[in-house]
Amino acid sequence: MDSTKIDFLFYSPEIEKSKCLDSVDSLHAVKVLRKKQGDIIQVTNGIGGWYRCSISDPNPKACKFDIIDFEKDYKAPKRRIFVGICPTKNADRIEYFIEKSVEIGISGIFFIKTQHTYPKKINLERFKKIAISGMKQSLKAYMPEISEMVSFNSFLKESSRFSQKMIAHLDNQATEITKTDLNAELLILIGPEGDFSKEELKLAKENNFKTVTLGENRLRTETAGVVAVSILNLL
Known part of the structure; x- marks a missing residue:
């Protein structure tokens, strides 16, 4: 067709x-x-x-x-990309991420409450409507999973189903995302506007998240999410 x-x-x-x-x-x-x-x-x-x-x-x-x-399986994506991301203080920014990531290609979004996450709740129904609009606009046949906001610890438990997990954070062990061997399904974690706490970074590594970098520039949360989804769709 x-x-x-x-x-x-x-x-x-x-x-x-x-x-x-x-x-x-x-x-x-x-x-x-x-x-x-x-x-x-x-x-x-x-x-x-x-x-x-x-x-x-x-x-x-x-x-x-x-x-x-x-x-069936119309234009199925070559890779199922899931993103864990923290809602931003300005709702427009996280809504921008939802819209653009759906247009680019994403299979699921987890909203996470960390120590530095400002919003205490999200408007899940509005987020789903934005995702549906993005799916229609880009003529895609796949509606991504959109989760309710969960605590960081709950998210780590849910992440156990993924065999490949990455966290966007610059440290001495971080690998450039473009030089990473990718699975057919993966999860990448994007930090809040105030970054992850030391304890959260430690817990993520203990739960098999590998640190990756998205480049040398410091990015806003929603920008990092869009960049990550773009790169992972192109690789």
Whole structure:
């Protein structure tokens, strides 16, 4: 299927069961894009499914469609990239990271509360909406996992499922990320605006996180996240 001809990508996680767009996408399809009965739309389920559909009922509240054909694992990423990152004091900055990392290519985001993390909570629903928007904008078939914010210790326990774990931090043992042999699935940890504490760095190393550098420049949290995701997609 040629994605260059798609005017808009719709998201329906239960597509084969519902065969219907949600209220937001239905309104956009019918009122904004002026879609009519018989018009073709492209829909993804967010887990690699790529569906070409024909509108059967252009209801602006619940636009129904028939599935014409579909493709599994559409443009599956060569590498599954997961990022552990601390929310920034300015919410716009972490939202920028979410949007751009999804457009570039990311499989999951863990939000972490460290000693130097300022926000005590996050707006998870808003973050998910931003991720969905980024997925649609970049015509991707994969919706990344977006986690609720957890403590640093809880994150370390969850990280045990990854065989390759990295932490972006400059020390004497750090390796340039571009010179690192990468697995098909990996996790990279990005620090808060005030950096990790000595205790957190020690715990990360004890949990098999290898230190890597993203270059010589000091980067903001959200910039470091975008740079890391960009590099890991290109290598």
